[in-house]
Amino acid sequence: MRKVWSSPNQTGELMSVRVLILGVGTVGKGVLKTILGKPEFSVCGIASSKGYIYSENGLGQEALKQMAAGKKMSDAADFKQGSAMELVKEKEYDVLIELTTTDIKNAEPAFSYMGEALVRGKHLVTSNKGPLALHFHELDSLAKKNECMMRFEATVGGAIPIFSTIRDYLADEKVGSVKGILNGTTNYILSRMFEERIPYATVLKEAQDRGIAEKDPSYDVEGIDAAAKLAIIGASVFGKKNAYSEVKRTGITHVTPEILELAAQRNYRIKLICSADSKGMEVSPRFVGLSDPLASISGTTNAVTIETGSAGPLTLVGRGAGQNETAAAVIADLVNIEKNTR
Amino acid sequence: MKASLKVILRDTPGQLRKALEVFENVNANVISVMHVHGEKVGDEVPVEIIFGIPDREALQRMEILLRESGWKVLSIGKIVQLSRITVGIIGHIIGTKSFEEMITKVDELGANVCDFSIRMPAKNIESSALLTFESENNECTENAISEIGKLCEKYGLLLIKPVS
Structure with a gap:
């Protein structure tokens, strides 16, 4: 594996791992806040859609703190208008943290950023689902060819360590299937419909008022977000080649309070379940028996059950989204790369 | 056996x-x-x-x-050990032959429909139903669910399957 820049400086101390961050939205600010307290990392560049700031020896701590607190990057003295690709392609750094907005139709421009960084031999951490759902194997091949690490824990299940559990803890196990609740918005809506016996449209409005659902909720309620996450699981765990297009997808828009009530009478809950195994991948509302740990997952919480050969089923539960949770997953990946490449 | x-x-x-x-x-x-x-x-x-x-x-x-x-x-x-499977169906079930066809199909596959519950909240609003059948083995169960799925597609109904 390619080593990060680790030669000692003039005083004999190991140099920090230089990090380039693309995207300074909610997750980006969360990552900045956490990374500031870690001397083993130095942020040498940050880019948004409007421009970037960069310093080969690391950006000033004060400027980064202000940015993490919400100050606009364009107000920084050394802000330059230009494309993030300029940074990715031409500047020096060790790890690219790609946190730009997901595009599930063509995965751009993030896919190009990631590809370019890997071709240059830079390690990659991302929370961006689009490129991995659509092009996992291309990126994975590039990473292997160029001896880089590609980590993507934050793309699925927020703070839940799904991929590191499979990669590290279950390294010697054959994973038979993965199933779970991977979209907090739909789980919130189904939970509220069940608890209050109120129709989908009413709960959706409530979720929008509370900031849990977007104004255009289709990405969540039609299962697109869940399908993208499942595709990443399908590609990385079960080797699916055209993972996203292979996912059978049904959303929750037709689920009624009546079916939730009928199901409850038979000791079932209805959840939007993502399931993947070597045969295929499916996102759809499903009956879950009360003895299944997934049945008790309510609100915006996520959960995943990994079925293994000898270890049996293993269920992980946690917050599936949020600034701190997603940032924690990104930082965990970054630390993992740092430990494995020094 | x-x-x-x-x-x-x-x-x-x-x-x-x-x-x-x-x-x-x-x-x-x-x-x-x-x-x-x-x-x-x-x-x-x-x-x-x-x-x-x-x-x-x-x-x-x-x-x-x-x-x-x-x-x-x-x-x-x-000794026949029957497993009981329940699926959910949402849509305009009444007034179509969807349910009749489902029972016939499930029966042909060797399974047996043993329960049906339906809620019809109001005219022109989609109904919600549970269909329960008994099956002798996994293959029969999977085939029955698959055929019910095809009929749901044909009649524009939403099928809710058990998780596994």
């Missing part, structure tokens, strides 16, 4: 051992033996034996061997 045999034995030592000699001939493996003393008549007592046996042919051979040897067989047969 699992099977059961109810046979009349004389309530004297060694009778059960003799009867079990037939089991060895057909490669059957005894799981449990129960003497039904409540049904004892004179010195004859019914004994119920649960056992594993390779297939139906072996079970038929066992019955022939037992009868040829003079044992009074009250009953012998495969």
Whole structure:
């Protein structure tokens, strides 16, 4: 594996791992806040859609703190208008943290950023689902060819360590299937419909008022977000080649309070379940028996059950989204790369 | 497969051992033996034996061997363990032949529809229903769910399957 820049400086101390961050939205600010307290990392560049700031020896701590607190990057003295690709392609750094907005139709421009960084031999951490759902194997091949690490824990299940559990803890196990609740918005809506016996449209409005659902909720309620996450699981765990297009997808828009009530009478809950195994991948509302740990997952919480050969089923539960949770997953990946490449 | 045999034995030592000699001939493996003393008549007592046996042919051979040897067989047969599967269906079910076709299809596949519950909140609003069927094995269950799925697609209904 390619080593990060680790030669000692003039005083004999190991140099920090230089990090380039693309995207300074909610997750980006969360990552900045956490990374500031870690001397083993130095942020040498940050880019948004409007421009970037960069310093080969690391950006000033004060400027980064202000940015993490919400100050606009364009107000920084050394802000330059230009494309993030300029940074990715031409500047020096060790790890690219790609946190730009997901595009599930063509995965751009993030896919190009990631590809370019890997071709240059830079390690990659991302929370961006689009490129991995659509092009996992291309990126994975590039990473292997160029001896880089590609980590993507934050793309699925927020703070839940799904991929590191499979990669590290279950390294010697054959994973038979993965199933779970991977979209907090739909789980919130189904939970509220069940608890209050109120129709989908009413709960959706409530979720929008509370900031849990977007104004255009289709990405969540039609299962697109869940399908993208499942595709990443399908590609990385079960080797699916055209993972996203292979996912059978049904959303929750037709689920009624009546079916939730009928199901409850038979000791079932209805959840939007993502399931993947070597045969295929499916996102759809499903009956879950009360003895299944997934049945008790309510609100915006996520959960995943990994079925293994000898270890049996293993269920992980946690917050599936949020600034701190997603940032924690990104930082965990970054630390993992740092430990494995020094 | 699992099977059961109810046979009349004389309530004297060694009778059960003799009867079990037939089991060895057909490669059957005894799981449990129960003497039904409540049904004892004179010195004859019914004994119920649960056992594993390779297939139906072996079970038929066992019955022939037992009868040829003079044992009074009250009953012998495969123990059928039915699993009960419930699916949800949402949409305009009433007024179409969707449900009728589902029952026919499930029946053709060897499963048996045993329960149906429906809620119809108001005219022109989608109904919600539960359809429960009994099935002998996984293959039959999967085929039945697959056929119900095709009919749901045909009639524009949403199918909710059990998680696994």
